[in-house]
Amino acid sequence: MKNPLAGLIRMFQPKYSVVVNMYHVIPGTPVKKFEHKHEFGKGEFDQASMFYHKVVKKHGSLNFPNTEIQLIKGKKTVVERKNYGPVDLVKTLNVQSA
Incomplete structure (x- = not known):
């Protein structure tokens, strides 16, 4: 029996x-930014956290340079962040969304 308040x-x-x-x-061209977003439902922190750690582990083994991985709560609160390479330096360059 489910709890009606849940x-x-x-x-x-x-x-x-x-x-x-x-x-x-x-070199010689604008920096291209590729964004991949995976959304989870309300209150699904465990699934989102598991997926975040799986992505971090996969990127760690593949060694992709200039990658930023974020776990976001709500619309813009960053819970966890992992950077591979000089992401902060690359962000200051002329970035073009792909």
Whole structure:
């Protein structure tokens, strides 16, 4: 038997998402930014966190340079962030969204 208040409580919990930004740097051209976003439902922190750690582990083994991985709560609160390469330096360059 389900608790009738569980649906009401879940309605007020935040959504979660995992965002992977990859920056491709080619000398003489603007920096290209590729964004991959995976959204999770309200109150699904465990699934989002598991997916975030899986992505971090995969990127760690593949050694992709200039990659930023974020676990976001709600619309813009960053819970966890992992950078591979000089992402902060690349962000200051002329970035063009792909």
